[in-house]
Amino acid sequence: MIGQLTGLVSQVEQDRCLVDVNGVGYVVSASTHTLAALARPPEVARVLIETVVREDAIQLFGFFTPEERNWFCLLTTVQGVGARVALAILSVSQPQALLQAVNAGDKQAFTQAAGVGPKLALRIITELRSKVAKMPGLAGAGSTGPLAPLAEGGEVAGLQADVLMALEGLGFRRAETWPVVSRLMADTPDATLDQILRQALQELAR
Incomplete structure (x- = not known):
C-alpha cells in the first residue's frame, strides 16, 4: 500500500494530478483544495495517499492534510x-x-x-x-456545545430547531449559526426563542 508520495507535481487536471517520483508518474485523484495547495516544480510536493484496491484497478487518492x-x-x-x-x-x-x-x-x-x-x-x-x-x-x-438534537426524521428538533430555522430565513447558514445558538442555549437554558434569537443576531452581526 502507498501511504505518501514525495515528488514533482508535473501535471494538474480538474480532479487529479500527476506526481513524478524519481521518474515514475503516479496519477493521484484529489479535491480542489488539495490540488490548489500542492507545490509546483521546481519545489517538491508531499501528498498523503489513501490507496483503494479494486478488482479492476488500484486508485490513489491524495490529500494535503x-x-x-x-x-x-x-x-x-x-x-x-x-x-x-x-x-x-x-x-x-x-x-x-x-x-x-x-x-x-x-x-x-x-x-x-x-x-x-x-x-x-x-x-x-x-x-x-x-x-x-x-x-x-x-x-x-x-x-461549542452539545449536538443539535434530531427528531425521528433526522431533522434538528425543539427550540434550537426553531431558532436555527429563523436565522436561516434571515440568510444565515446553519453551520455558521449552530455554534452560537448552541452555546447561548447552554448558558441560558431557560431563555425563550425571542431571547435566544435576539442574542444570536447580536453576536452574528459582529
Missing part, C-alpha cells in the same frame, strides 16, 4: 458515498466546515457536492454524528 484524509475515510464508510462522492464533498467544504455541518445537522454543506441529494446528506449526518468525536485531531474541534 491528515484531516482531509481522515474525512475521506470517514465519508466512505457511509452507504452510498464512494470515493468520487467523498472527493466532491471535500472539494466544496473543508474538514472544519464538515464537522460543524454534522454537529448542526446542516444538509446544505453536503448537497452542494455533485452526487449528493437531500436523502444522502441526511444519511451522512445521521451516521457520522457518533463518529466525528473519535476522529484523530478533531475531537471537540469547532464544537
Whole structure:
C-alpha cells in the first residue's frame, strides 16, 4: 500500500494530478483544495495517499492534510458515498466546515457536492454524528456545545430547531449559526426563542 508520495507535481487536471517520483508518474485523484495547495516544480510536493484496491484497478487518492484524509475515510464508510462522492464533498467544504455541518445537522454543506441529494446528506449526518468525536485531531474541534438534537426524521428538533430555522430565513447558514445558538442555549437554558434569537443576531452581526 502507498501511504505518501514525495515528488514533482508535473501535471494538474480538474480532479487529479500527476506526481513524478524519481521518474515514475503516479496519477493521484484529489479535491480542489488539495490540488490548489500542492507545490509546483521546481519545489517538491508531499501528498498523503489513501490507496483503494479494486478488482479492476488500484486508485490513489491524495490529500494535503491528515484531516482531509481522515474525512475521506470517514465519508466512505457511509452507504452510498464512494470515493468520487467523498472527493466532491471535500472539494466544496473543508474538514472544519464538515464537522460543524454534522454537529448542526446542516444538509446544505453536503448537497452542494455533485452526487449528493437531500436523502444522502441526511444519511451522512445521521451516521457520522457518533463518529466525528473519535476522529484523530478533531475531537471537540469547532464544537461549542452539545449536538443539535434530531427528531425521528433526522431533522434538528425543539427550540434550537426553531431558532436555527429563523436565522436561516434571515440568510444565515446553519453551520455558521449552530455554534452560537448552541452555546447561548447552554448558558441560558431557560431563555425563550425571542431571547435566544435576539442574542444570536447580536453576536452574528459582529
